[in-house]
Amino acid sequence: MKAFAALYAALDATTKTNAKIDAMVAYFAAAAPADAAWALFFLTGQRIKRLVGSSTLRAWALEATDLPPWLMDESYAAVGDSAETVALLLDAVPTTLASLELGLAAWLETRILPLRDLTEPERQAAVLGWWRGLDREQRFVLNKLLTGALRVGVSRGLVVRAIARLADLDPAVVGHRLMGPWRPTPAAWQQLLEGDDGAADASRPYPFFLASPLEAAPASLGPRDRWLAEWKWDGVRGQLVKRQGAVHLWSRGEELVTERFPEIERAGLALPDGTVLDGEILAWNDAGVMPFAALQTRIGRLKLSAKSLREAPVRFLAYDLLEEAGQDVRGVAQGERRRRLEALVATAPPALGVSPLVEAADWPALAALRLQARHHGVEGLMLKRRDAAYRAGRRRGDWWKWKLDPLSVDAVLIYAQAGSGRRANLFTDYTFALWDDGRLVPFAKAYSGLDDKEIAELDRWIRRHVVERFGPVRQVAPVQVFELAFEGIQVSARHKSGIAVRFPRIARWRRDKPASEADSLASIKRLLSARA
Amino acid sequence: MRDRRAVLELTPEGLFCPAGGFHVDPWRPVPRAVVTHGHSDHARFGHGHYHGAAIGEGILRRRLGADLPFTGHGYGAPFALGDAKVSLHPAGHVLGSAQVRIEVEGEVWVVAGDYKREADPSCAPFELVPCDGFVTEATFGLPIYRWDPGARVIDDLVAWWEANAQSGRTSLVFCYALGKAQRLLAELGQRNGRAVFLHGALVSMVEAYREAGVALTPTAAVSDQPKSERFRGELVLAPPSAMATTWMRRFTAPATAFVSGWMRVRGQRRRRGYDRGFVLSDHVDWPDLIRTVDETGARRVICAHGQTDTVARYLREAKGLDAVAIQSLRDGAGDDG
Structure with missing residues (x-):
């Protein structure tokens, strides 16, 4: 645990990628396989179920420290994180650091996970005892584990590079072996380093190839006919794996989502064994693609009701072929992969289709089609180089996303709330409003889009212009105007304004605009009709 | 009343x-x-x-x-x-x-x-x-806010400096120009007594301390060093306002740290973008x-x-x-x- 806590602190302390890789390599080189396997579990973003709620954790810490509850609340407000607040406050309680050092795996398997089977008082007694035996760094990591919120600031790519360096392997090999959920066992760790023995997991997907945003003019890409153009769908990216008679559907977050989309699973069974498709999961009815919000009704639910199956039927639109007849064909040229994909899917049931090519003779013609993207219910275009291989991760040059410019609106800041983590103590969560009949109606929240300097400046302004407090929320004078950009707009009964926007973020601080000149709800509702 | x-x-x-x-x-x-x-x-x-x-x-x-x-x-x-x-x-x-x-x-x-x-x-x-x-x-x-003993923090800082020095890196320590800087110089004088380089904004207050008879480790101004000086393995003190300015181009891949009570909270450490935070307050x-x-x-x-x-x-x-x-x-x- 000490070594893992030190690794966490080292990764947390630096933003330099080489320092992060060095820290991981050093940790893995020294760790027992069981500990390394668990560390990798957390480093790749997987989590254990929350065993203790954060308010419970704070309540236990109150008992241990004998502070008045309001002081705990104030401390928490200043820190913005329960696990850290508790770890800091417990410095007031003498530790008995004599306890035996246990490895990460032993901590999880013999202490933390078995909490599940204990009663609440037993859990409390156990945790209070552990706190007394750990230093602050370890207490913090323990608290994060207990609350199921341990997140480590490394990208998957860095973890892959660290393991590749440790095991002297090609990062692409490590990346592929790491696909799918990681089972934190010594055997899995050994297999990762030494390779599996042919009995590869039949469900294992390939690393996704990610497109980069096209910022230059498309003509800079060269002749139009070297590129395939497809719509950029607003769904869930997925990989459909058919092997050994079974279908596995993976989301881009490497989550197995087969059971949520039985239509796709059934359609996939028609594919020959040894087939892997890359494509998009979309809600799709007789009229064609449905808004993302419809798909969300299928994602959010654990149990699928007949109603949601009927109201939001789904479809898998494939746009790439990664494995054919059991052979990895990612090295085959894009155009040829596409040709084989079309042949393969031609006879599949309707729930499985191929994303059509967008045909246009030249770039200007394609640009004109792109402008109609919103009418087609898509986000823009994808451009894929005809002779490109299917690569792993985000590599520039072969796949470009050419999205529509976002919609935007000028809105007034009306509420602010302090953020958490890096933004604890700063007012960074903003609510914006639009005019409606002389009143300001809240319509969107946005958390990002300002740089650190602007955040600090706005924070100072907010502190001086609080009109009213509602718990942690501050109502501020309606003065500051911001241009908000967003990707889509929906009618919503759940929102006061009657609309919901997708991916709202701050595009610009409109210091030049008085609040009275911000946009009205009516003007944004006109965008709704434009979409239909 | x-x-x-x-x-x-x-x-x-x-x-x-x-x-x-x-x-x-x-x-x-x-x-x-x-x-x-x-x-x-x-x-x-x-x-x-x-x-x-x-x-x-x-x-x-x-x-x-x-x-x-x-x-x-x-x-x-x-x-x-x-x-x-x-x-x-x-x-x-x-x-x-x-x-x-x-x-x-x-x-x-x-x-x-x-x-x-x-x-x-x-x-x-x-x-x-x-x-x-x-x-x-x-x-x-x-x-x-509860401070670890200052001596332990200084130990950590010296260890960090030495680790950086071993890989030939400059240790760039940011702290307030009046008080914290001189406290560090006095503490370091009692440790290894090695010379420390100063950002120009710190020089005058360091002089004021010396004139008042406070014993500090030897110092030299960064600006007085020849252009060829790379400060490898050295420790340089600077005010927080110098962070992320062109002044930092003087150093190749420096390790940066901030010495302040605020470094006790993780969000504060991360927000300010230093490699290390040393929790030492006046x-x-x-x-x-x-x-x-x-x-x-x-x-x-x-x-x-x-x-x-x-x-x-x-x-x-x-x-x-x-x-x-x-x-x-x-x-x-x-x-x-």
Whole structure:
């Protein structure tokens, strides 16, 4: 645990990628396989179920420290994180650091996970005892584990590079072996380093190839006919794996989502064994693609009701072929992969289709089609180089996303709330409003889009212009105007304004605009009709 | 309630002693000011006359002007201002920092300014002054703020410097120009005694300390070094304002650190983008703040800076004291830590 806590602190302390890789390599080189396997579990973003709620954790810490509850609340407000607040406050309680050092795996398997089977008082007694035996760094990591919120600031790519360096392997090999959920066992760790023995997991997907945003003019890409153009769908990216008679559907977050989309699973069974498709999961009815919000009704639910199956039927639109007849064909040229994909899917049931090519003779013609993207219910275009291989991760040059410019609106800041983590103590969560009949109606929240300097400046302004407090929320004078950009707009009964926007973020601080000149709800509702 | 005027009143200019006709650390120009120390949110421009600790004179004159109308007083030496008997006592915050003891008709108030209880080789240690009323800072007035022993922090810093030096990197340490920088130089002088390089903005205050007789590790200005100097393995001190400026181009892949009480909280560390945060403060932490109020024996407490509401409420509810918070205009002017 000490070594893992030190690794966490080292990764947390630096933003330099080489320092992060060095820290991981050093940790893995020294760790027992069981500990390394668990560390990798957390480093790749997987989590254990929350065993203790954060308010419970704070309540236990109150008992241990004998502070008045309001002081705990104030401390928490200043820190913005329960696990850290508790770890800091417990410095007031003498530790008995004599306890035996246990490895990460032993901590999880013999202490933390078995909490599940204990009663609440037993859990409390156990945790209070552990706190007394750990230093602050370890207490913090323990608290994060207990609350199921341990997140480590490394990208998957860095973890892959660290393991590749440790095991002297090609990062692409490590990346592929790491696909799918990681089972934190010594055997899995050994297999990762030494390779599996042919009995590869039949469900294992390939690393996704990610497109980069096209910022230059498309003509800079060269002749139009070297590129395939497809719509950029607003769904869930997925990989459909058919092997050994079974279908596995993976989301881009490497989550197995087969059971949520039985239509796709059934359609996939028609594919020959040894087939892997890359494509998009979309809600799709007789009229064609449905808004993302419809798909969300299928994602959010654990149990699928007949109603949601009927109201939001789904479809898998494939746009790439990664494995054919059991052979990895990612090295085959894009155009040829596409040709084989079309042949393969031609006879599949309707729930499985191929994303059509967008045909246009030249770039200007394609640009004109792109402008109609919103009418087609898509986000823009994808451009894929005809002779490109299917690569792993985000590599520039072969796949470009050419999205529509976002919609935007000028809105007034009306509420602010302090953020958490890096933004604890700063007012960074903003609510914006639009005019409606002389009143300001809240319509969107946005958390990002300002740089650190602007955040600090706005924070100072907010502190001086609080009109009213509602718990942690501050109502501020309606003065500051911001241009908000967003990707889509929906009618919503759940929102006061009657609309919901997708991916709202701050595009610009409109210091030049008085609040009275911000946009009205009516003007944004006109965008709704434009979409239909 | 009381027949006579209070010993201290809050006026738009700051805390005022009517019997003595002077303000303490006023934030607007007044005829007569007693200043607790040289930080710019305490010692401001434009007062008619300044009183302060004699040992801090060099700092005040460098900050506010060589011809500053200033009267210096030795620690513990009483002097009269109007009908008030005044004396200055070490606050342990920075060189020349003073608590102002004010006695009027037998009632004693102490305005502590900023202070700390921990040992600091660059200034006189805090002296406990019993009083009826105590004006305290509350910069770190939350129980999350609890300092590890300073010696351990310095050990960590020296170890970090040595590790960087082994890989040929420059250790770039950011800290406040008055107080923290000299405390580090004094501590390092007692450790390895190696020379430390200084950003130009630190040079003048370091000179002020040396003139006052404080022993510091040898220093040299970065700007005095030849262009070819790469500062490999060296430690360089700089003010936080130099972070992420073109000045940093002088160094190849430096390791950066910030030394401040604020580094105790992870969000603060991450937000500021330093590689390392060393938690070392010239202010009292929560336990020392509460302990100090206890030890002065004061029944009335004014919390004047920082987490004032929180500390005042705690003192009222947990200690049964008559404690109030005042919002000074210097709040938000940039907390030194």
